[in-house]
Amino acid sequence: MYWLILLVAAWILGSPQPAVAQDNESCLACHQVEGTAITFPDGALDVTINSKKFAASVHKDFTCTTCHTKHTGYPHPPRTATSRRSYRVVAQQVCATCHADQSKTYELSVHGRGLRMGLGDVPLCTSCHTTHAVIKPKSAAFRNSIPETCGNCHADDAVMRRYGLRPVYQAYVEEFHGVTTRLYRLVTPAVRSPSAVCYDCHTAHAVRRVADPESPVAPANLLATCRRCHARAGSLFATAWTEHRIPSLRHSTLVYLAQLFYLILIPGVVGVLVVLTGLDLWHWAVTRWGGRA
Amino acid sequence: MMRRGGPTVERFSLAQRVEHFVLLLSFNILALTGLPQKYSAADWAQRLIAVFGGIETTRRIHRTLAVILIAQGLYHLVAVVAGRKRPVRRHDMHFSLADVRDLLGDAVFLAGRRRERPRFGRFDYRQKFEYWAVVWGTALMVATGLIMWFPIIVTRWLPGVVIPASRVVHGGEALLALFAVITWHFYNAHFRPNIFPMDPAMFTGQIPVERLRHEHAGEFEDLKARGLAPPPSHPEAQAEGKSQTD
Numbered sequence: 212m213y214w215l216i217l218l219v220a221a222w223i224l225g226s227p228q229p230a231v232a233q234d235n236e237s238c239l240a241c242h243q244v245e246g247t248a249i250t251f252p253d254g255a256l257d258v259t260i261n262s263k264k265f266a267a268s269v270h271k272d273f274t275c276t277t278c279h280t281k282h283t284g285y286p287h288p289p290r291t292a293t294s295r296r297s298y299r300v301v302a303q304q305v306c307a308t309c310h311a312d313q314s315k316t317y318e319l320s321v322h323g324r325g326l327r328m329g330l331g332d333v334p335l336c337t338s339c340h341t342t343h344a345v346i347k348p349k350s351a352a353f354r355n356s357i358p359e360t361c362g363n364c365h366a367d368d369a370v371m372r373r374y375g376l377r378p379v380y381q382a383y384v385e386e387f388h389g390v391t392t393r394l395y396r397l398v399t400p401a402v403r404s405p406s407a408v409c410y411d412c413h414t415a416h417a418v419r420r421v422a423d424p425e426s427p428v429a430p431a432n433l434l435a436t437c438r439r440c441h442a443r444a445g446s447l448f449a450t451a452w453t454e455h456r457i458p459s460l461r462h463s464t465l466v467y468l469a470q471l472f473y474l475i476l477i478p479g480v481v482g483v484l485v486v487l488t489g490l491d492l493w494h495w496a497v498t499r500w501g502g503r504a
Numbered sequence: 505m506m507r508r509g510g511p512t513v514e515r516f517s518l519a520q521r522v523e524h525f526v527l528l529l530s531f532n533i534l535a536l537t538g539l540p541q542k543y544s545a546a547d548w549a550q551r552l553i554a555v556f557g558g559i560e561t562t563r564r565i566h567r568t569l570a571v572i573l574i575a576q577g578l579y580h581l582v583a584v585v586a587g588r589k590r591p592v593r594r595h596d597m598h599f600s601l602a603d604v605r606d607l608l609g610d611a612v613f614l615a616g617r618r619r620e621r622p623r624f625g626r627f628d629y630r631q632k633f634e635y636w637a638v639v640w641g642t643a644l645m646v647a648t649g650l651i652m653w654f655p656i657i658v659t660r661w662l663p664g665v666v667i668p669a670s671r672v673v674h675g676g677e678a679l680l681a682l683f684a685v686i687t688w689h690f691y692n693a694h695f696r697p698n699i700f701p702m703d704p705a706m707f708t709g710q711i712p713v714e715r716l717r718h719e720h721a722g723e724f725e726d727l728k729a730r731g732l733a734p735p736p737s738h739p740e741a742q743a744e745g746k747s748q749t750d
Contacts, residue, residue, distance in 0.1 A: 465666070
């Protein structure tokens with residue numbers, strides 16, 4: 212009995228909490244040093260921890276070993292990953308331990324399926340959420356920079372072409388939603404943009420191909436998706452959509468023609484006005500100094 | 505420099521001057537709150553929007569001034585229709601082939617190829633062009649602005665493509681108006697050497713008879729024929745006015 216009490220006491224007193232801070236500090240002793248990195252054949256993986264950013268992250272109260280379960284001591288156990296990419300792919304299984312729902316949704320998404328197919332470009336949890344600087348997805352800072360987060364890949368022509376896609380970022384930031392969100396991000400960063408960002412229409416973790424009939428932006432579902440914000444939108448409302456395309460003769464022809472019209476009209480009109488102004492000044496100068504006219 | 509002495513005649517009624525002032529105010533504030541939206545990627549645009557307190561306030565200001573401009577436009581229509589029966593100055597702004605002839609004749613005169621300047625009426629071809637550009641431009645800005653403001657109502661009847669097209673037209677027309685105002689209105693009403701720094705007629709409502717005689721000879725003669733034009737006061741005013749405007 213005496214031993215039993217002693218055991219329980221030891222279990223309570225010896226709970227890991229007090230050891231935590233000390234634990235993180237011993238990790239940071241090495242990992243705070245600028246330039247700490249693991250070298251892989253496909254590039255170096257920076258393993259430097261910015262403790263300030265980590266302290267501002269949602270995981271600030273976690274110990275390093277909460278996620279890095281095997282790295283309880285030094286030297287660390289031998290690495291199994293052979294590339295930077297495979298290291299990161301394996302590492303994101305850690306996220307699933309707590310975020311199982313999101314992880315499952317992601318696995319069924321076009322990104323998750325791409326990952327299973329071994330595609331080297333598809334985003335991992337950390338591609339969007341970062342590793343040690345994870346902030347609340349509902350925060351203004353996260354929401355207002357969603358276009359840039361997605362734009363990391365979806366603005367890149369080379370990456371997009373590998374998958375038969377168009378870069379859409381540039382067209383989005385010129386659309387009304389994109390302009391509004393950019394101005395929130397740059398001018399009033401503490402306020403969440405009320406304008407649609409990528410995930411409002413495409414969803415975040417469940418993103419599908421546009422051609423997928425279950426995609427919220429598939430032609431048949433588009434109006435319903437618009438109505439999630441524009442509740443009273445009529446059947447023609449969704450036809451205002453320019454498909455993240457830069458207008459051309461083939462796509463949004465009327466918009467393109469309007470652009471072309473002003474491209475010609477503005478220099479034309481201003482040119483005539485400048486000529487007439489020049490003539491008037493010329494006449495004045497000749498009258499004043501030329502002694503004729 | 506502008507001569508302020510000598511007899512004058514009324515050029516703009518008080519109501520017209522107030523209209524002009526409302527237009528001046530709304531045009532400038534609309535441009536200041538609209539252009540940074542068109543060029544939202546530019547640094548200056550973001551700073552300007554920050555001055556207004558963010559994009560929502562910027563849009564609220566823009567739309568408030570738009571309502572004021574629309575109200576003024578409607579008032580103007582009513583005023584023109586109500587005033588159309590007046591016997592004098594009825595077709596002041598009427599644009600005709602004569603104005604095209606005036607433009608070409610004036611260009612030839614200014615280039616020094618002809619001695620006689622065309623005799624302009626109450627408003628010359630430049631002022632008529634400006635007036636009709638404002639009428640047309642305002643109508644287009646109001647139409648495209650309302651389409652963007654009420655996209656849900658508009659797409660009850662019109663295909664959706666009119667919304668992105670309106671954005672382009674609204675921005676293009678704004679730029680055209682701004683450039684026209686800078687190269688044309690600023691020059692004709694501010695920077696012409698004989699009126700610099702500004703033509704005060706729109707604010708005082710009066711124009712010296714001497715200037716009228718030279719710049720709007722047609723109207724001067726019309727007024728004289730009706731016995732409404734006071735004679736120029738003293739000979740030197742006549743002489744000086746002549747040297748400035750010819």
